[in-house]
Amino acid sequence: MAVDYLHYLRADKLPHMWCPGCGIGIVVKSMIGAIDALGWDKNETAVVSGIGCTSRAPGYMDMNTLHTTHGRALTFATGVKMAAPDKHVIVIAGDGDSSAIGGNHFIHACRRNIDITMIIVNNNIYGMTGGQFSPTTPYGAKAATTPHGNIDPAFDLGQLAIGAGATYVARGSVDNGRMLQKYLKDGMAHHGFSVIEALSNCHTQFGRRNKMSDPVVMVEWIANKVVTKAKAEKMPPEELEGKIITGELHRNDERPEYTDEYSQLIQRVQKKAGVHQ
Amino acid sequence: MSNGSGRTDIVFWSGNEIVAEAAIAAGCRFYAGYPITPSSEIAHVMAERLPEVGGTFIQMEDEIASMGAIIGASLTGKKTMTATSGPGFSLKMENIGYAYMAEVPCVVVNVMRGGPSTGLPTALAQADVMQTRWGTHGDHPTIALTPAYHREIYFSTIKAFNYAEKYRIPVMLLLDEVIGHMSEGMKVPDPSEYEIFNRIKPSVPPEKYFPYDSSFGDVPPMASYFEGFRFHVTGLNHTKTGFPTTDPDICQREEERMIRKVMKDAEALADLEEYQLDDAEIAVFSFGSTARGARVAVDEARKQGIKAGLLRAITLWPFPDRQVHELASRVKAFVVPEVNLGQMILEVERTAHRDMPIVGVNRVGGVPIPPYEILSKIKEVARNGR
Numbered sequence: 001m002a003v004d005y006l007h008y009l010r011a012d013k014l015p016h017m018w019c020p021g022c023g024i025g026i027v028v029k030s031m032i033g034a035i036d037a038l039g040w041d042k043n044e045t046a047v048v049s050g051i052g053c054t055s056r057a058p059g060y061m062d063m064n065t066l067h068t069t070h071g072r073a074l075t076f077a078t079g080v081k082m083a084a085p086d087k088h089v090i091v092i093a094g095d096g097d098s099s100a101i102g103g104n105h106f107i108h109a110c111r112r113n114i115d116i117t118m119i120i121v122n123n124n125i126y127g128m129t130g131g132q133f134s135p136t137t138p139y140g141a142k143a144a145t146t147p148h149g150n151i152d153p154a155f156d157l158g159q160l161a162i163g164a165g166a167t168y169v170a171r172g173s174v175d176n177g178r179m180l181q182k183y184l185k186d187g188m189a190h191h192g193f194s195v196i197e198a199l200s201n202c203h204t205q206f207g208r209r210n211k212m213s214d215p216v217v218m219v220e221w222i223a224n225k226v227v228t229k230a231k232a233e234k235m236p237p238e239e240l241e242g243k244i245i246t247g248e249l250h251r252n253d254e255r256p257e258y259t260d261e262y263s264q265l266i267q268r269v270q271k272k273a274g275v276h277q
Numbered sequence: 278m279s280n281g282s283g284r285t286d287i288v289f290w291s292g293n294e295i296v297a298e299a300a301i302a303a304g305c306r307f308y309a310g311y312p313i314t315p316s317s318e319i320a321h322v323m324a325e326r327l328p329e330v331g332g333t334f335i336q337m338e339d340e341i342a343s344m345g346a347i348i349g350a351s352l353t354g355k356k357t358m359t360a361t362s363g364p365g366f367s368l369k370m371e372n373i374g375y376a377y378m379a380e381v382p383c384v385v386v387n388v389m390r391g392g393p394s395t396g397l398p399t400a401l402a403q404a405d406v407m408q409t410r411w412g413t414h415g416d417h418p419t420i421a422l423t424p425a426y427h428r429e430i431y432f433s434t435i436k437a438f439n440y441a442e443k444y445r446i447p448v449m450l451l452l453d454e455v456i457g458h459m460s461e462g463m464k465v466p467d468p469s470e471y472e473i474f475n476r477i478k479p480s481v482p483p484e485k486y487f488p489y490d491s492s493f494g495d496v497p498p499m500a501s502y503f504e505g506f507r508f509h510v511t512g513l514n515h516t517k518t519g520f521p522t523t524d525p526d527i528c529q530r531e532e533e534r535m536i537r538k539v540m541k542d543a544e545a546l547a548d549l550e551e552y553q554l555d556d557a558e559i560a561v562f563s564f565g566s567t568a569r570g571a572r573v574a575v576d577e578a579r580k581q582g583i584k585a586g587l588l589r590a591i592t593l594w595p596f597p598d599r600q601v602h603e604l605a606s607r608v609k610a611f612v613v614p615e616v617n618l619g620q621m622i623l624e625v626e627r628t629a630h631r632d633m634p635i636v637g638v639n640r641v642g643g644v645p646i647p648p649y650e651i652l653s654k655i656k657e658v659a660r661n662g663r
Contacts, residue, residue: 043505064502067511069375075342079349087503108338209566269328
């Protein structure tokens, strides 16, 4: 069953502004595939972003789209979702946007368990601003602001999300769009805060400084680094050294969802007010 | 229509409580905030009352987040508000700029306290007036209201929502700690005493809709999310379609429109109380709680034979340029008391545009300016001409 991608895209805004070979396109394709598979009405769906290369994605999507300030996508999205709890809200953000400047909003959205799907395109770098290191840049890597090698430890975004209370957490990578699409679909279908990290390539800003300026080479680097959760469970620890586990990392269908909690609160308050009248 | 509280009797509310009740009466159904003194009572009342009227209260993780949340909620068609004080106001500035640029209606309350930085968290100041005008980066118009009496706070709150909806901008409701915390007896206004303005929605079908289409006027009609319009909103400079542009001519034209949409109505927005000004030789310019003391000083000066009067700004921004300029041609001097080290006096000097004594009375220690200090300055100016 072929997906009519143009149905979900603003064709007049194409071609996109991303570099040739950029992984964001694969993430957007997977995202549309997931939306289509779920049958979400584009009138009923909002896509919210912050600042950065990834955050330009909503502009190409023919939905209710909101390109906000750096790191703040989740705050605007929380306003949208709380004001319209029956609508679908997706946030798409880069690694710096979501975990550095937006880190506080990220952990609190996880904690609330509000029914928003957060897609993090993790390309380990600030691409748009010129290749500065981000909280997910690997130790030792070169970036515009780590010309002598990165000494900052990197975040594991999946573990961060799990620790903060997200109820669906998965990781995919752009070398396997079909797998990524499955996690995006499951995350979107999940009733609660879901985080899907998509490992992606910025060969222009990260690769160029780390001997991977060719997008194919850099996607192969990602492909060689990832191990599925199922496979990893059977591997000895020494073989897992330096590998990144992909798959559904966490799921909890029991925790109450935030907008449900608030609508129950309204009902309680109004019932009580009614009794008093 | 209900005024929200359903009450029309005499109440004894603080200024902060009045803001919350009046916001609900104005139709506010979404509040996001973060705890900060001296504005917290606004959040307390909103948390209690909004669910009763089916609205939403959310305490966000920080000030930045609460500003983002009210913009997001406003895009779904809700009337929204946040309240804060000095440090929180500083933090909100980036997203306040976003609301100007993306033309999203909302109301931001700042209950002014001492600063800079943490300053005097529980004490009075009026030192955020220039930040209110210019705090976020870039050019933009500002509407800021500075009510000084309790029923006036109620009406100003309703006006703040009306202006936000009418002009598609964030409107600043600027209280000071004394106005926010002082309780006064007040008859809750009946809905027949005020009007409610709701944002103009598009009259065209989605395929013909552009969110910044100035062919409908300087304030383009505003669709809500999830109504089939599927429009794009960004903080980047944009064309009428809402999509980014760097075209210098379009950027220039659109930024000029965004300022003109407010400033062309400056006369209508001006809201001033003129007290004893008809024959005044010395005019006191003041606003907020300081104006209450200034009024006492004017009465006392009159008793002592000095022709003093008071011009009190209830709309502080846009500044009443014409009114102050005209007054400057009739009086010999201005006295400008304010709880800061001289901010609005700069506007009085600019608009008076005359070689005449314009002197400040300034305190920043967290206490109100006593009427006798204003009186003593009035007498000094009357005696020495400076």
